[in-house]
Amino acid sequence: ExxxxxxxxxxxxxxxxxxxxxxxxxxxxxxxxxxxxxxxxxxxxxxxxxxxxxxxxxxxxxxxxxxxxxxxxxxxxxxxxxxxxxSKDIDAVQAELFAVGQIVSSDPQLELALSSTRASVEAKMVLVAKLLNNKATETTSILAGQAVHSRTFKRFAEVLEQYGMWIAEFAGESVANIRASKELSEDQLSRLSSALTKVFGRELQLNVEIDQEIIGGLHITVNGEVLDATVLTKLQNARLQLG
Incomplete structure:
Protein backbone atom coordinates (compact mmCIF):
# COMPACT_ATOMS: atom_id res chain seq x y z
CA GLU A 1 0.00 0.00 0.00
CA SER A 87 -4.91 2.03 8.19
CA LYS A 88 -8.37 0.61 7.60
CA ASP A 89 -8.99 0.35 11.35
CA ILE A 90 -7.31 3.10 13.36
CA ASP A 91 -9.14 2.05 16.52
CA ALA A 92 -7.64 -1.44 16.30
CA VAL A 93 -4.14 -0.02 15.84
CA GLN A 94 -4.54 2.30 18.83
CA ALA A 95 -5.85 -0.56 20.97
CA GLU A 96 -2.99 -2.84 19.93
CA LEU A 97 -0.32 -0.22 20.60
CA PHE A 98 -1.79 0.44 24.03
CA ALA A 99 -2.02 -3.28 24.84
CA VAL A 100 1.58 -3.94 23.79
CA GLY A 101 2.74 -0.94 25.79
CA GLN A 102 0.98 -2.25 28.88
CA ILE A 103 2.49 -5.72 28.51
CA VAL A 104 5.98 -4.27 28.19
CA SER A 105 5.67 -1.70 30.99
CA SER A 106 4.36 -4.37 33.37
CA ASP A 107 7.42 -6.58 32.79
CA PRO A 108 10.63 -4.82 33.97
CA GLN A 109 12.92 -7.35 32.29
CA LEU A 110 11.13 -7.07 28.96
CA GLU A 111 11.08 -3.28 29.23
CA LEU A 112 14.81 -3.25 29.89
CA ALA A 113 15.52 -5.62 27.02
CA LEU A 114 13.57 -3.43 24.58
CA SER A 115 14.81 -0.09 25.92
CA SER A 116 18.48 -0.77 26.66
CA THR A 117 20.97 0.91 24.34
CA ARG A 118 23.30 -2.04 24.88
CA ALA A 119 20.98 -4.55 23.21
CA SER A 120 21.19 -4.88 19.43
CA VAL A 121 18.33 -3.76 17.21
CA GLU A 122 18.18 -7.27 15.77
CA ALA A 123 17.66 -8.81 19.21
CA LYS A 124 14.96 -6.27 20.00
CA MET A 125 13.16 -6.98 16.73
CA VAL A 126 13.09 -10.68 17.60
CA LEU A 127 11.49 -9.83 20.95
CA VAL A 128 8.89 -7.61 19.28
CA ALA A 129 8.04 -10.36 16.78
CA LYS A 130 7.54 -12.85 19.61
CA LEU A 131 5.46 -10.32 21.52
CA LEU A 132 3.13 -9.66 18.59
CA ASN A 133 3.06 -13.35 17.62
CA ASN A 134 1.64 -12.60 14.14
CA LYS A 135 -1.62 -11.45 15.74
CA ALA A 136 -1.30 -7.69 15.29
CA THR A 137 -2.25 -5.66 12.23
CA GLU A 138 0.46 -4.88 9.68
CA THR A 139 0.35 -1.23 10.73
CA THR A 140 0.94 -2.08 14.39
CA SER A 141 3.80 -4.41 13.46
CA ILE A 142 5.53 -1.65 11.48
CA LEU A 143 5.05 0.89 14.28
CA ALA A 144 6.27 -1.48 16.99
CA GLY A 145 9.30 -2.28 14.87
CA GLN A 146 10.14 1.40 14.48
CA ALA A 147 9.71 1.96 18.21
CA VAL A 148 12.80 -0.22 18.66
CA HIS A 149 14.85 2.32 16.69
CA SER A 150 13.17 5.43 18.07
CA ARG A 151 14.90 7.89 20.36
CA THR A 152 11.76 9.90 21.07
CA PHE A 153 11.83 8.55 24.63
CA LYS A 154 14.15 6.25 26.55
CA ARG A 155 11.48 3.63 27.25
CA PHE A 156 9.91 1.47 24.54
CA ALA A 157 6.44 1.71 26.10
CA GLU A 158 6.66 5.52 26.13
CA VAL A 159 7.43 5.52 22.41
CA LEU A 160 4.31 3.44 21.73
CA GLU A 161 2.29 5.84 23.86
CA GLN A 162 3.58 8.78 21.82
CA TYR A 163 2.71 6.97 18.59
CA GLY A 164 -0.80 6.45 19.93
CA MET A 165 -1.13 10.18 20.63
CA TRP A 166 0.10 11.10 17.15
CA ILE A 167 -2.47 8.74 15.64
CA ALA A 168 -5.20 10.22 17.83
CA GLU A 169 -4.22 13.72 16.72
CA PHE A 170 -4.40 12.59 13.09
CA ALA A 171 -7.88 11.18 13.72
CA GLY A 172 -8.96 14.39 15.46
CA GLU A 173 -9.13 12.68 18.84
CA SER A 174 -7.62 13.31 22.25
CA VAL A 175 -6.31 10.58 24.51
CA ALA A 176 -6.71 10.33 28.28
CA ASN A 177 -4.29 7.87 29.87
CA ILE A 178 -5.65 6.78 33.24
CA ARG A 179 -3.80 4.91 35.95
CA ALA A 180 -6.03 3.35 38.59
CA SER A 181 -5.37 1.06 41.54
CA LYS A 182 -8.18 -1.28 40.48
CA GLU A 183 -10.43 -2.10 37.55
CA LEU A 184 -13.08 0.50 36.76
CA SER A 185 -16.62 -0.63 36.06
CA GLU A 186 -18.42 0.26 32.84
CA ASP A 187 -20.52 2.76 34.79
CA GLN A 188 -17.43 4.40 36.30
CA LEU A 189 -15.77 4.62 32.89
CA SER A 190 -18.91 6.13 31.41
CA ARG A 191 -19.13 8.80 34.12
CA LEU A 192 -15.41 9.52 33.88
CA SER A 193 -15.71 9.90 30.11
CA SER A 194 -18.67 12.27 30.51
CA ALA A 195 -16.83 14.37 33.10
CA LEU A 196 -13.70 14.66 30.96
CA THR A 197 -15.81 15.53 27.92
CA LYS A 198 -17.40 18.40 29.87
CA VAL A 199 -14.00 19.64 31.04
CA PHE A 200 -12.29 19.54 27.64
CA GLY A 201 -15.28 20.20 25.41
CA ARG A 202 -14.64 17.11 23.28
CA GLU A 203 -14.80 13.35 23.60
CA LEU A 204 -11.60 11.63 24.68
CA GLN A 205 -10.33 8.13 24.07
CA LEU A 206 -9.74 6.47 27.45
CA ASN A 207 -6.76 4.16 27.97
CA VAL A 208 -6.86 2.59 31.43
CA GLU A 209 -3.85 1.02 33.15
CA ILE A 210 -4.02 -0.80 36.48
CA ASP A 211 -1.20 0.39 38.73
CA GLN A 212 -0.97 -1.09 42.22
CA GLU A 213 1.26 1.81 43.31
CA ILE A 214 -1.63 4.24 42.95
CA ILE A 215 -3.12 4.59 46.44
CA GLY A 216 -6.76 5.35 45.78
CA GLY A 217 -8.06 7.78 43.20
CA LEU A 218 -6.72 8.16 39.69
CA HIS A 219 -3.72 9.55 37.86
CA ILE A 220 -4.89 11.12 34.59
CA THR A 221 -2.91 12.59 31.71
CA VAL A 222 -4.46 14.00 28.55
CA ASN A 223 -2.27 14.04 25.44
CA GLY A 224 0.75 13.64 27.69
CA GLU A 225 -0.14 16.45 30.12
CA VAL A 226 -0.99 15.69 33.75
CA LEU A 227 -4.32 17.18 34.82
CA ASP A 228 -3.73 20.24 36.96
CA ALA A 229 -5.59 21.35 40.08
CA THR A 230 -8.13 23.36 38.08
CA VAL A 231 -9.17 20.37 36.02
CA LEU A 232 -9.27 18.12 39.06
CA THR A 233 -11.53 20.65 40.78
CA LYS A 234 -13.88 20.59 37.81
CA LEU A 235 -13.96 16.82 37.99
CA GLN A 236 -14.84 17.04 41.67
CA ASN A 237 -17.56 19.53 40.87
CA ALA A 238 -18.95 17.00 38.42
CA ARG A 239 -19.37 14.78 41.50
CA LEU A 240 -17.63 11.86 39.95
CA GLN A 241 -17.63 9.03 42.46
CA LEU A 242 -15.10 6.31 41.68
CA GLY A 243 -14.76 4.71 45.07
Whole structure:
Protein backbone atom coordinates (compact mmCIF):
# COMPACT_ATOMS: atom_id res chain seq x y z
CA GLU A 1 0.00 0.00 0.00
CA UNK A 2 1.15 3.53 -0.81
CA UNK A 3 0.57 4.82 2.73
CA UNK A 4 2.55 2.06 4.40
CA UNK A 5 5.30 2.39 1.79
CA UNK A 6 5.71 6.06 2.70
CA UNK A 7 5.62 5.09 6.38
CA UNK A 8 8.44 2.59 5.89
CA UNK A 9 10.44 5.09 3.85
CA UNK A 10 10.00 7.91 6.36
CA UNK A 11 11.09 5.56 9.13
CA UNK A 12 14.14 4.56 7.07
CA UNK A 13 14.99 8.24 6.67
CA UNK A 14 14.41 8.81 10.39
CA UNK A 15 16.83 6.04 11.30
CA UNK A 16 19.43 7.29 8.83
CA UNK A 17 19.20 10.76 10.38
CA UNK A 18 19.37 9.41 13.92
CA UNK A 19 22.45 7.35 13.13
CA UNK A 20 24.35 10.21 11.46
CA UNK A 21 24.93 13.44 13.42
CA UNK A 22 26.80 14.80 10.39
CA UNK A 23 23.81 14.29 8.09
CA UNK A 24 21.41 15.84 10.62
CA UNK A 25 23.69 18.82 11.05
CA UNK A 26 24.14 19.36 7.32
CA UNK A 27 20.41 19.24 6.59
CA UNK A 28 19.50 21.40 9.60
CA UNK A 29 22.17 24.06 9.08
CA UNK A 30 20.28 27.39 8.65
CA UNK A 31 23.29 28.95 6.91
CA UNK A 32 23.52 26.25 4.23
CA UNK A 33 22.23 26.95 0.73
CA UNK A 34 18.88 25.40 -0.18
CA UNK A 35 20.29 23.98 -3.41
CA UNK A 36 23.07 22.25 -1.51
CA UNK A 37 20.61 20.66 0.90
CA UNK A 38 18.44 19.45 -1.97
CA UNK A 39 21.44 17.83 -3.64
CA UNK A 40 22.42 16.15 -0.38
CA UNK A 41 18.90 14.77 0.15
CA UNK A 42 18.87 13.45 -3.41
CA UNK A 43 22.32 11.90 -3.07
CA UNK A 44 21.58 10.17 0.24
CA UNK A 45 17.96 9.15 -0.20
CA UNK A 46 17.33 9.31 -3.95
CA UNK A 47 18.66 5.83 -4.79
CA UNK A 48 16.66 4.18 -1.99
CA UNK A 49 13.36 6.02 -1.57
CA UNK A 50 10.45 7.03 -3.79
CA UNK A 51 10.32 10.45 -5.45
CA UNK A 52 7.41 11.45 -3.21
CA UNK A 53 9.32 10.72 -0.01
CA UNK A 54 12.54 12.30 -1.29
CA UNK A 55 10.57 15.39 -2.29
CA UNK A 56 9.03 15.61 1.17
CA UNK A 57 12.42 15.24 2.84
CA UNK A 58 13.79 17.95 0.55
CA UNK A 59 11.07 20.36 1.65
CA UNK A 60 11.69 19.51 5.29
CA UNK A 61 15.40 20.24 4.87
CA UNK A 62 14.52 23.78 3.74
CA UNK A 63 12.75 24.50 7.03
CA UNK A 64 14.40 26.05 10.06
CA UNK A 65 14.94 23.66 12.98
CA UNK A 66 15.72 24.68 16.55
CA UNK A 67 17.70 21.45 17.07
CA UNK A 68 19.18 19.02 14.55
CA UNK A 69 17.31 16.14 16.20
CA UNK A 70 13.97 17.79 15.41
CA UNK A 71 14.29 16.94 11.72
CA UNK A 72 14.46 13.22 12.51
CA UNK A 73 11.65 13.50 15.06
CA UNK A 74 9.39 15.19 12.51
CA UNK A 75 10.12 12.53 9.90
CA UNK A 76 9.19 9.90 12.49
CA UNK A 77 5.94 11.69 13.38
CA UNK A 78 5.01 12.00 9.70
CA UNK A 79 5.70 8.29 9.27
CA UNK A 80 3.27 7.48 12.09
CA UNK A 81 0.63 9.76 10.58
CA UNK A 82 1.12 8.14 7.16
CA UNK A 83 0.51 4.77 8.83
CA UNK A 84 -2.68 6.11 10.40
CA UNK A 85 -3.84 7.43 7.03
CA UNK A 86 -3.25 4.03 5.42
CA SER A 87 -4.91 2.03 8.19
CA LYS A 88 -8.37 0.61 7.60
CA ASP A 89 -8.99 0.35 11.35
CA ILE A 90 -7.31 3.10 13.36
CA ASP A 91 -9.14 2.05 16.52
CA ALA A 92 -7.64 -1.44 16.30
CA VAL A 93 -4.14 -0.02 15.84
CA GLN A 94 -4.54 2.30 18.83
CA ALA A 95 -5.85 -0.56 20.97
CA GLU A 96 -2.99 -2.84 19.93
CA LEU A 97 -0.32 -0.22 20.60
CA PHE A 98 -1.79 0.44 24.03
CA ALA A 99 -2.02 -3.28 24.84
CA VAL A 100 1.58 -3.94 23.79
CA GLY A 101 2.74 -0.94 25.79
CA GLN A 102 0.98 -2.25 28.88
CA ILE A 103 2.49 -5.72 28.51
CA VAL A 104 5.98 -4.27 28.19
CA SER A 105 5.67 -1.70 30.99
CA SER A 106 4.36 -4.37 33.37
CA ASP A 107 7.42 -6.58 32.79
CA PRO A 108 10.63 -4.82 33.97
CA GLN A 109 12.92 -7.35 32.29
CA LEU A 110 11.13 -7.07 28.96
CA GLU A 111 11.08 -3.28 29.23
CA LEU A 112 14.81 -3.25 29.89
CA ALA A 113 15.52 -5.62 27.02
CA LEU A 114 13.57 -3.43 24.58
CA SER A 115 14.81 -0.09 25.92
CA SER A 116 18.48 -0.77 26.66
CA THR A 117 20.97 0.91 24.34
CA ARG A 118 23.30 -2.04 24.88
CA ALA A 119 20.98 -4.55 23.21
CA SER A 120 21.19 -4.88 19.43
CA VAL A 121 18.33 -3.76 17.21
CA GLU A 122 18.18 -7.27 15.77
CA ALA A 123 17.66 -8.81 19.21
CA LYS A 124 14.96 -6.27 20.00
CA MET A 125 13.16 -6.98 16.73
CA VAL A 126 13.09 -10.68 17.60
CA LEU A 127 11.49 -9.83 20.95
CA VAL A 128 8.89 -7.61 19.28
CA ALA A 129 8.04 -10.36 16.78
CA LYS A 130 7.54 -12.85 19.61
CA LEU A 131 5.46 -10.32 21.52
CA LEU A 132 3.13 -9.66 18.59
CA ASN A 133 3.06 -13.35 17.62
CA ASN A 134 1.64 -12.60 14.14
CA LYS A 135 -1.62 -11.45 15.74
CA ALA A 136 -1.30 -7.69 15.29
CA THR A 137 -2.25 -5.66 12.23
CA GLU A 138 0.46 -4.88 9.68
CA THR A 139 0.35 -1.23 10.73
CA THR A 140 0.94 -2.08 14.39
CA SER A 141 3.80 -4.41 13.46
CA ILE A 142 5.53 -1.65 11.48
CA LEU A 143 5.05 0.89 14.28
CA ALA A 144 6.27 -1.48 16.99
CA GLY A 145 9.30 -2.28 14.87
CA GLN A 146 10.14 1.40 14.48
CA ALA A 147 9.71 1.96 18.21
CA VAL A 148 12.80 -0.22 18.66
CA HIS A 149 14.85 2.32 16.69
CA SER A 150 13.17 5.43 18.07
CA ARG A 151 14.90 7.89 20.36
CA THR A 152 11.76 9.90 21.07
CA PHE A 153 11.83 8.55 24.63
CA LYS A 154 14.15 6.25 26.55
CA ARG A 155 11.48 3.63 27.25
CA PHE A 156 9.91 1.47 24.54
CA ALA A 157 6.44 1.71 26.10
CA GLU A 158 6.66 5.52 26.13
CA VAL A 159 7.43 5.52 22.41
CA LEU A 160 4.31 3.44 21.73
CA GLU A 161 2.29 5.84 23.86
CA GLN A 162 3.58 8.78 21.82
CA TYR A 163 2.71 6.97 18.59
CA GLY A 164 -0.80 6.45 19.93
CA MET A 165 -1.13 10.18 20.63
CA TRP A 166 0.10 11.10 17.15
CA ILE A 167 -2.47 8.74 15.64
CA ALA A 168 -5.20 10.22 17.83
CA GLU A 169 -4.22 13.72 16.72
CA PHE A 170 -4.40 12.59 13.09
CA ALA A 171 -7.88 11.18 13.72
CA GLY A 172 -8.96 14.39 15.46
CA GLU A 173 -9.13 12.68 18.84
CA SER A 174 -7.62 13.31 22.25
CA VAL A 175 -6.31 10.58 24.51
CA ALA A 176 -6.71 10.33 28.28
CA ASN A 177 -4.29 7.87 29.87
CA ILE A 178 -5.65 6.78 33.24
CA ARG A 179 -3.80 4.91 35.95
CA ALA A 180 -6.03 3.35 38.59
CA SER A 181 -5.37 1.06 41.54
CA LYS A 182 -8.18 -1.28 40.48
CA GLU A 183 -10.43 -2.10 37.55
CA LEU A 184 -13.08 0.50 36.76
CA SER A 185 -16.62 -0.63 36.06
CA GLU A 186 -18.42 0.26 32.84
CA ASP A 187 -20.52 2.76 34.79
CA GLN A 188 -17.43 4.40 36.30
CA LEU A 189 -15.77 4.62 32.89
CA SER A 190 -18.91 6.13 31.41
CA ARG A 191 -19.13 8.80 34.12
CA LEU A 192 -15.41 9.52 33.88
CA SER A 193 -15.71 9.90 30.11
CA SER A 194 -18.67 12.27 30.51
CA ALA A 195 -16.83 14.37 33.10
CA LEU A 196 -13.70 14.66 30.96
CA THR A 197 -15.81 15.53 27.92
CA LYS A 198 -17.40 18.40 29.87
CA VAL A 199 -14.00 19.64 31.04
CA PHE A 200 -12.29 19.54 27.64
CA GLY A 201 -15.28 20.20 25.41
CA ARG A 202 -14.64 17.11 23.28
CA GLU A 203 -14.80 13.35 23.60
CA LEU A 204 -11.60 11.63 24.68
CA GLN A 205 -10.33 8.13 24.07
CA LEU A 206 -9.74 6.47 27.45
CA ASN A 207 -6.76 4.16 27.97
CA VAL A 208 -6.86 2.59 31.43
CA GLU A 209 -3.85 1.02 33.15
CA ILE A 210 -4.02 -0.80 36.48
CA ASP A 211 -1.20 0.39 38.73
CA GLN A 212 -0.97 -1.09 42.22
CA GLU A 213 1.26 1.81 43.31
CA ILE A 214 -1.63 4.24 42.95
CA ILE A 215 -3.12 4.59 46.44
CA GLY A 216 -6.76 5.35 45.78
CA GLY A 217 -8.06 7.78 43.20
CA LEU A 218 -6.72 8.16 39.69
CA HIS A 219 -3.72 9.55 37.86
CA ILE A 220 -4.89 11.12 34.59
CA THR A 221 -2.91 12.59 31.71
CA VAL A 222 -4.46 14.00 28.55
CA ASN A 223 -2.27 14.04 25.44
CA GLY A 224 0.75 13.64 27.69
CA GLU A 225 -0.14 16.45 30.12
CA VAL A 226 -0.99 15.69 33.75
CA LEU A 227 -4.32 17.18 34.82
CA ASP A 228 -3.73 20.24 36.96
CA ALA A 229 -5.59 21.35 40.08
CA THR A 230 -8.13 23.36 38.08
CA VAL A 231 -9.17 20.37 36.02
CA LEU A 232 -9.27 18.12 39.06
CA THR A 233 -11.53 20.65 40.78
CA LYS A 234 -13.88 20.59 37.81
CA LEU A 235 -13.96 16.82 37.99
CA GLN A 236 -14.84 17.04 41.67
CA ASN A 237 -17.56 19.53 40.87
CA ALA A 238 -18.95 17.00 38.42
CA ARG A 239 -19.37 14.78 41.50
CA LEU A 240 -17.63 11.86 39.95
CA GLN A 241 -17.63 9.03 42.46
CA LEU A 242 -15.10 6.31 41.68
CA GLY A 243 -14.76 4.71 45.07
Missing amino acids: VGLLMTSELFAATNALLSSPQLRSALSDPSAQAAGKSKLVEAVFGPKLSKETVGLLGKMAQMRWSATRDLALTAEALGVRAAAAA
